[in-house]
Amino acid sequence: MRVASLVPAATEILRFLGVEPVGVSHCCAVADKPVLTESILPKGLSQAEIDQRVRQAAQAGQSLYRVRTEVLQSLKPDLILTQGVCEVCAVGPSELRQAVDCLSFGVPTLSLQGTRLAHLWDDLRAVAAATGVSAEAGIEELQGRLERVRRAVAGRKRPRVAFVEWLEPPFLGGHWVPDLVEAAGGAPLGASPEAPSFRTTWEEIAALQPEVVLFSFCGYGLEAALRDLAGWANPLSGVECWALDSAYFCALTPQVVQGVEILAGILHPGAWPAPAPAEAVRR
Numbered sequence: 101m102r103v104a105s106l107v108p109a110a111t112e113i114l115r116f117l118g119v120e121p122v123g124v125s126h127c128c129a130v131a132d133k134p135v136l137t138e139s140i141l142p143k144g145l146s147q148a149e150i151d152q153r154v155r156q157a158a159q160a161g162q163s164l165y166r167v168r169t170e171v172l173q174s175l176k177p178d179l180i181l182t183q184g185v186c187e188v189c190a191v192g193p194s195e196l197r198q199a200v201d202c203l204s205f206g207v208p209t210l211s212l213q214g215t216r217l218a219h220l221w222d223d224l225r226a227v228a229a230a231t232g233v234s235a236e237a238g239i240e241e242l243q244g245r246l247e248r249v250r251r252a253v254a255g256r257k258r259p260r261v262a263f264v265e266w267l268e269p270p271f272l273g274g275h276w277v278p279d280l281v282e283a284a285g286g287a288p289l290g291a292s293p294e295a296p297s298f299r300t301t302w303e304e305i306a307a308l309q310p311e312v313v314l315f316s317f318c319g320y321g322l323e324a325a326l327r328d329l330a331g332w333a334n335p336l337s338g339v340e341c342w343a344l345d346s347a348y349f350c351a352l353t354p355q356v357v358q359g360v361e362i363l364a365g366i367l368h369p370g371a372w373p374a375p376a377p378a379e380a381v382r383r
Contacts, residue, residue, distance in 0.1 A: 101231050102178045106137055106167065106191040109212055109351035110181035113224060116238060118355045119231045122175050125191065127319065134175060137191050138166050147317065147328060148268040150334045165191045167199035179230055184211040184351075185275065186296070201278055209238070214352040217279035223352065242357045246283055249364045252371045253285030259367050261286040262310035265318050265350070267328055270305060271297045276352050276362070284363030285371075302335045310336070312367065315383070316344040322381065341383045342366055348379065354379055 104122040105111040111128045114121050123134040141153055141164060157164055172180070182196045196209055210230050214223045221239050228235035261281045263273040275296040278288035289308040290298065297318075305313075313336055317325050322345040329343055348359030362374035362379050 102176065103231060103325055104136060104172060104175055104177035104180045106180065106182040106196065107212070107351075109319060109353050110227070112351070112353040112355060113212070113227050116180070116233070117224070117231065117233050117235060119227075119233060121181075122177060123171065126314060135172050136168050136172055136175075138168065140164055140166065146268070147266060151266065163195055167191060167195055169199045169202040173203055174197060176205070180207055180209045181227065182209065182211050184213050185215060186338055197331055212352070215275045215349050217283065217352075217356065219275045219276070220354070220356065222350050224354075238354070245357050246360060248371065249284060249360055253364055256368055256371060258282045258285055258287040259311040259346055260289055261367070262289050262305050262308060262313045263291070263302055263349075264305070264313060265316050265346075267315070267317060267332060269299055270302060271299050272305070273297050273349070276356065277349060280349065280356055280360050281363060282366055283360045286363065286367045306336055310339055313339050313341045314344055314363070314366070315341065317347045318346055318350045318351045320346050322378065326381060326383070342380050343383050344380045345378070 102122045103114060103119060104123045105114060106125050108125055108127045110247065111121055111124050111130065121133065123136045124130045125137040126135050126139065141150060145153065154164065180196065182191050200207060200209065210226060212223045214220055224235040224239055261282060263277050265273040272290040274291040274295045278291055278293045281288040289310055290300065299307045315325055315329060322343060325343045333343065344362065348355050348362055361372070362375040365374045366380060
């Protein structure tokens with residue numbers, strides 16, 4: 101089956117299931133595939149500038165992404181995958197509808213909809229069913245890893261955790277992120293499971309009295325996160341802070357299970373191995 105992926109989460113899920121996409125998004129870490137999307141945001145913007153551009157686009161009713169319909173047309177996919185959770189993060193259903201309307205042939209589409217950790221199994225099964233493969237062995241392996249973490253941290257004191265997804269202005273991670281923190285033995289602060297990430301202030305974060313602050317900026321690798329944090333004056337004195345590679349947290353894919361393992365090593369170093377330096381760095 102020829103499957104086109106318009107979002108990184110779909111590409112990761114396809115590869116986890118053993119299905120190789122014929123085309124991918126501009127954000128996918130895949131070098132040898134046709135690129136099907138592009139962002140209207142120029143490169144090199146600061147986090148504050150990105151936030152300003154995103155708000156301006158939202159006020160104007162403008163999408164942040166475009167689908168390269170001519171490339172999509174040339175690939176003649178049997179299925180197109182996108183997501184319906186966040187219009188800021190990647191191509192969504194509205195952009196996909198516009199692109200499909202421009203194609204000279206009909207093609208089915210599937211949108212990833214998971215907003216909780218448990219929804220990962222639903223998304224995996226949906227993609228597996230659409231592509232004619234089985235997800236059960238992979239799901240069983242992932243669930244087993246989560247269960248080992250839960251057993252290791254069971255009964256231990258849960259540190260109060262603020263999971264910061266954006267620096268300027270600060271956003272606290274929502275959707276599946278509180279589930280990940282809880283699965284790793286932490287007490288997530290501020291955000292509610294399934295609800296979107298939300299804008300806040302450092303004063304409000306300080307009022308939550310976090311014991312650990314995790315910086316995982318959406319779409320940023322660890323090196324990029326550390327660069328932004330290097331020139332930033334932390335207003336939360338005396339709080340344990342870590343910078344993370346957002347690849348393990350910002351999308352609901354099998355990688356979030358490794359994200360739970362990373363968090364367990366940070367929150368409960370006596371019960372779970374510490375994360376590798378390429379995954380997380382204490383700041």
